[in-house]
Amino acid sequence: xxxxxxxxxxxxxxxxxxxxxxxxxxxxxxxxxxxxxxxxxxxxxxxxxxxxxxxxxxxxxxxxxxxxxxxxxxxxxxxxxxxxxxxxxxxxxxxxxxxxxxxxxxxxxxxxxxxxxxxxxxxxxxxxxxxxxxxxxxxxxxxxxxxxxxxxxxxxxxxxxxxxxxxxxxxxxxxxxxxxxxxxxxxxxxxxxxxxxxxxxxxxxxxxxxxxxxxxxxxxxxxxxxxxxxxxxxxxxxxxxxxxxxxxxxxxxxxxxxxxxxxxxxxxxxxxxxxxxxxxxxxxxxxxxxxxxxxxxxxxxxxxxxxxxxxxxxxxxxxxxxxxxxxxxxxxxxxxxxxxxxxxxxxxxxxxxxxxxxxxxxxxxxxxxxxxx
Amino acid sequence: xxxxxxxxxxxxxxxxxxxxxxxxxxxxxxxxxxxxxxxxxxxxxxxxxxxxxxxxxxxxxxxxxxxxxxxxxxxxxxxxxxxxxxxxxxxxxxxxxxxxxxxxxxxxxxxxxxxxxxxxxxxxxxxxxxxxxxxxxxxxxxxxxxxxxxxxxxxxxxxxxxxxxxxxxxxxxxxxxxxxxxxxxxxxxxxxxxxxxxxxxxxxxxxxxxxxxxxxxxxxxxxxxxxxxxxxxxxxxxxxxxxxxxxxxxxxxxxxxxxxxxxxxxxxxxxxxxxxxxxxxxxxxxxxxxxxxxxxxx
Numbered sequence: 001x002x003x004x005x006x007x008x009x010x011x012x013x014x015x016x017x018x019x020x021x022x023x024x025x026x027x028x029x030x031x032x033x034x035x036x037x038x039x040x041x042x043x044x045x046x047x048x049x050x051x052x053x054x055x056x057x058x059x060x061x062x063x064x065x066x067x068x069x070x071x072x073x074x075x076x077x078x079x080x081x082x083x084x085x086x087x088x089x090x091x092x093x094x095x096x097x098x099x100x101x102x103x104x105x106x107x108x109x110x111x112x113x114x115x116x117x118x119x120x121x122x123x124x125x126x127x128x129x130x131x132x133x134x135x136x137x138x139x140x141x142x143x144x145x146x147x148x149x150x151x152x153x154x155x156x157x158x159x160x161x162x163x164x165x166x167x168x169x170x171x172x173x174x175x176x177x178x179x180x181x182x183x184x185x186x187x188x189x190x191x192x193x194x195x196x197x198x199x200x201x202x203x204x205x206x207x208x209x210x211x212x213x214x215x216x217x218x219x220x221x222x223x224x225x226x227x228x229x230x231x232x233x234x235x236x237x238x239x240x241x242x243x244x245x246x247x248x249x250x251x252x253x254x255x256x257x258x259x260x261x262x263x264x265x266x267x268x269x270x271x272x273x274x275x276x277x278x279x280x281x282x283x284x285x286x287x288x289x290x291x292x293x294x295x296x297x298x299x300x301x302x303x304x305x306x307x308x309x310x311x312x313x314x315x316x317x318x319x320x321x322x323x324x325x326x327x328x329x330x331x332x333x334x335x336x337x338x339x340x341x342x343x344x345x346x347x348x349x350x351x352x353x354x355x356x357x358x359x360x361x362x363x364x365x366x367x368x369x370x371x372x373x
Numbered sequence: 374x375x376x377x378x379x380x381x382x383x384x385x386x387x388x389x390x391x392x393x394x395x396x397x398x399x400x401x402x403x404x405x406x407x408x409x410x411x412x413x414x415x416x417x418x419x420x421x422x423x424x425x426x427x428x429x430x431x432x433x434x435x436x437x438x439x440x441x442x443x444x445x446x447x448x449x450x451x452x453x454x455x456x457x458x459x460x461x462x463x464x465x466x467x468x469x470x471x472x473x474x475x476x477x478x479x480x481x482x483x484x485x486x487x488x489x490x491x492x493x494x495x496x497x498x499x500x501x502x503x504x505x506x507x508x509x510x511x512x513x514x515x516x517x518x519x520x521x522x523x524x525x526x527x528x529x530x531x532x533x534x535x536x537x538x539x540x541x542x543x544x545x546x547x548x549x550x551x552x553x554x555x556x557x558x559x560x561x562x563x564x565x566x567x568x569x570x571x572x573x574x575x576x577x578x579x580x581x582x583x584x585x586x587x588x589x590x591x592x593x594x595x596x597x598x599x600x601x602x603x604x605x606x607x608x609x610x611x612x613x614x615x616x617x618x619x620x621x622x623x624x625x626x627x628x629x630x631x632x633x634x635x636x637x638x639x640x641x642x643x644x645x646x647x648x649x650x651x652x653x654x655x656x657x658x659x660x661x662x663x664x665x666x667x668x669x670x671x
Contacts, residue, residue: 050599052594063538136556
């Protein structure tokens with residue numbers, strides 16, 4: 001690929017889709033006027049006596065009687081059979097800059113068709129999309145968009161990738177996997193933006209179908225996960241290791257929340273763990289917190305805290321460390337770890353690819369890990 | 374401090390006829406229960422002690438169990454008729470749960486008309502959940518507009534059931550149906566969530582009375598209906614103390630379990646510890662020595 005130099009502004013890349021799907025852009029209702037639920041049998045569950053089931057998709061292992069929902073709110077036991085209620089029923093469909101996910105080492109400057117259904121298998125008190133993630137399937141307005149139509153939309157909108165994002169895509173696992181396979185048949189890649197709460201078997205199937213995974217590592221403290229995420233740290237770390245081992249592209253985001261997960265010691269421990277388990281080339285994004293959902297009593301993360309976190313991660317040996325949600329800190333650029341040439345210049349969602357050539361630094365020819373073409 | 378009063382109304386034989394429930398007898402049961410609960414000479418005096426004619430009263434029923442294991446329509450309507458005689462007009466009484474579908478599957482006829490007892494779900498057009506989230510202790514939820522705006526007084530008219538994780542689902546846990554995200558509060562046996570949800574202002578400020586429909590009790594494998602583990606008990610449990618009402622309901626479940634050779638809920642790892650949490654929070658009495666049970670026949 002010839003080295004390209006271009007800017008793509010956020011305005012151009014975040015266009016809503018055209019008629020039809022455009023109507024689905026995050027219109028939220030306490031209840032949708034008409035419940036638009038799927039009834040597609042779930043793939044990872046175990047039938048138990050007396051019409052009970054055990055969901056085996058995520059580490060929660062919800063055990064449910066007839067008519068009960070899982071923690072995610074979008075999977076239901078109906079007469080002893082477990083169904084996903086959101087297959088082909090996204091509530092949010094956008095064309096976003098890929099940097100918004102964020103993926104910084106995947107096709108920079110391109111657009112990702114981004115979809116989500118209702119539901120999530122954790123309950124982060126700082127969730128930024130709680131109006132779709134922390135609701136049940138019937139509490140949003142969903143549209144009918146089966147996998148082949150998602151793939152076709154990606155083609156129509158010149159999106160080389162489809163991102164499963166906003167809420168928690170693990171809870172719409174079947175829809176995500178089938179869409180990824182349909183997209184692959186049309187030459188489109190799939191990107192997963194996840195909290196990483198997923199069991200090994202479904203994760204293994206997912207990794208066969210997708211190309212890149214961004215994991216939100218919300219803290220490096222089990223207590224934080226228990227108190228503020230309502231989840232567990234250990235399975236998230238296992239997911240990060242499994243993605244790296246699979247060869248699929250991996251990026252990690254760490255939302256820095258003042259006083260809750262921002263100590264330099266925790267950042268250093270987390271960085272050392274990443275270095276040891278997945279290596280120095282996994283991009284690590286420190287993201288700025290803004291008061292939201294159930295945590296409105298804390299200020300936005302001080303910029304100095306973000307800079308200290310980045311410095312700590314770099315000092316531990318991570319090679320690609322970024323700061324997000326804080327444009328202007330000059331910490332969004334991709335820099336060659338060897339010769340320090342600025343390879344990709346970024347300001348928020350504006351991207352200028354300056355010195356990349358076939359996945360290498362155009363100056364010193366050092367390979368830069370990622371998906372570049 | 375006076376013990377919390379719980380009234381157990383026995384309606385022996387009410388399930389025996391094979392057909393529908395005798396509404397007149399149900400009414401007499403409620404009358405006896407109200408009189409005993411309020412130490413009143415007449416039922417309407419008891420009603421007036423709890424409800425005023427200007428009240429808009431909700432009956433938060435439990436309709437998830439279909440026709441077999443939901444708050445029975447005959448029970449709801451008998452209670453509404455009693456209240457209407459001394460308190461609010463029928464048109465100011467709403468029988469409700471999450472969805473119209475569940476209400477209909479439980480045998481209710483929807484009514485959003487101007488007259489008569491209203492019956493509708495939170496998912497009715499124009500109702501829904503409040504847009505703002507209420508954050509209270511470990512709870513973060515949007516409340517049904519029926520709970521938060523359409524009614525000023527609430528009766529938790531629940532069904533007495535075993536619950537697979539919480540141990541017991543009765544009057545307190547019934548309010549899970551008043552929020553948009555009950556699926557988020559089933560960890561750790563619902564403790565402390567069930568108590569903390571009840572403590573949230575939209576519920577605590579409106580709750581007037583707990584009534585458990587214990588005509589048939591699911592004492593094992595709940596909350597779903599399993600005929601094998603459901604037995605007639607032919608009773609109502611009434612109390613103004615929401616914790617004490619549930620504790621007596623729990624006792625009934627344990628009696629059935631012991632009689633059937635099943636382990637206690639504690640032995641089964643499902644003791645409803647949220648009741649003790651509720652007591653510590655000052656919501657009512659969980660210790661049996663702080664509860665006085667009066668049994669009446671009707």
